[in-house]
Amino acid sequence: MSDSNTPTAETLANSKCVPCEGGVPKLTPDQAAGFARATPNWSVDSDANQIRRKLNCKTFAKAVERINQICEIAEREQHHPDLHLTGYRHLEIVLTTHAIGGLSENDFILAAQIDRLLDDQ
Numbered sequence: 001m002s003d004s005n006t007p008t009a010e011t012l013a014n015s016k017c018v019p020c021e022g023g024v025p026k027l028t029p030d031q032a033a034g035f036a037r038a039t040p041n042w043s044v045d046s047d048a049n050q051i052r053r054k055l056n057c058k059t060f061a062k063a064v065e066r067i068n069q070i071c072e073i074a075e076r077e078q079h080h081p082d083l084h085l086t087g088y089r090h091l092e093i094v095l096t097t098h099a100i101g102g103l104s105e106n107d108f109i110l111a112a113q114i115d116r117l118l119d120d121q
């Protein structure tokens, strides 16, 4: 992806996820790297099939509050992260598009919307 095609965090956060039931190619590692420039809080896995962000919350209750806020975004967008709450207050958010076994633009849209939620508070 050329720089001129690289989306910004704002464009991604203001975009809507497109329903995906497969039949489209997953992003190539290069395409994923292009999107990832807009979402620097997220790391792209070495196989470029997932992105993840870790949150160290102050309390268990805060972590559960985050899960509920993320749930609201995911339900609105009909695109859903895997959420791992371990060590009672460490939340890891993992995004992939299950229908295609890899990353799609939807994952970066959700990542940018989650970033907007987290930066706001």
Ligand SMILES: C[C@H](O)[C@H](O)[C@H]1CNC2=NC(N)=NC(=O)C2=N1
Pocket (backbone or CB within 6 Å): 018, 019, 020, 021, 078, 079, 080, 081, 096, 097, 098, 099, 100
């Ligand atoms: C039609 C609708 O978009 C699909 O069933 C969605 C629901 N949420 C989803 N979430 C994620 N992460 N991957 C999917 O493939 C997926 N499929």
